[in-house]
Amino acid sequence: MIDHKTAPMGILALRVTTGALFLVHGLVKLFVFTPAGTAGFFESLGLPGALGYLTMLFEILGGLALILGVKARLVSAAFVPVLLGAAIFGHGSAGFNWSNAGGGWEYPVMWAVVQAALALLGDGPYALAPTQKRA
Template sequence: MEKNVQIGGLIIRFVLGVIFFMHGLQKFQGGIGNTAGFFQSMGIPGFLAYAVGTIELVGGILIILGLGTRVIAALFALIMLVAILKVKLKAGFVGGYEYEIALLSMSLFFTAAGHPYFSLDNLLNRRKQGATVKLQG
C-alpha cells in the first residue's frame, strides 16, 4: 500500500476514533440516564444507551489504537445506521444526516479494509506470524 494512502487512512482512523470517543464520553458525562430516556422517546430500548455509550467510548480508544478495527468499525456503522433511520432521516440530508453518513462511510471503509498501518492489530499479527514461523522452522 502506498505510504500516502496509509497515512491518510491513519488520519481518518484517528479522527473517527476521537469523534466516537467524545460522543461516548458526552453520553456518560451528561448522564447516561438522559440518553436512555432519549432512546426510549425514539422507540429504542433505553438499556441500549449503555451499550452504545460504551461502544463509542471504548471503541473510540480501540480504533485510535488500531485494535479490533474491523469489529469496532462494524459496530460504529450499525450505530450510525440506526441513528440515521430512527433519528435523523426526517430532517433530510443537509442539516439532518449528512454527518452520520460521513461517519457511516468511514466506518464501512474500516469494516471492509481494516487498517494495519500503525495499529496494534498489525503488531499482534506480526508477533503471531513470527511465533508460527519459529514453531515451524
C-alpha cells in the same frame, strides 16, 4: 491507483480521527447528558433505553479501540449499523441537511460510509492489535 507510500498514513488519520470523535460523543453522553438522560432520549425515539447505555459504551470503547488500533477493522464494521440506526431513528425525520433542527440524516450516513471504508482498508500503521497478521 493507490499510492502505497501514503495510503497507510491516510488510514491512520481516518482511524484516529474517527476514534477521537466517537470517544468524545460517548463521553458527552456519559458526562453531559448522563447515562439516564441518554437512555431517556433513546426511549423518546421509541427504542429501548438499554440501547442508549450500549451505544454510549460502544462509542467510548470503540473510539479507544480505533485510536489505539485494536481490531480496528472489526470495530469499524460494527459501527456501520450503529451509525445507520442513528441516521434512521435519531435523525431521519429531520431531513437531509445537518443544519436542520434535530440534525439531518446525511451526517451519520457519511460516517457509516467512512467506517465501512476503514473496515475494507484495514487497520493501518501503528495498530496495537491488528485484525489480520501482516505479511
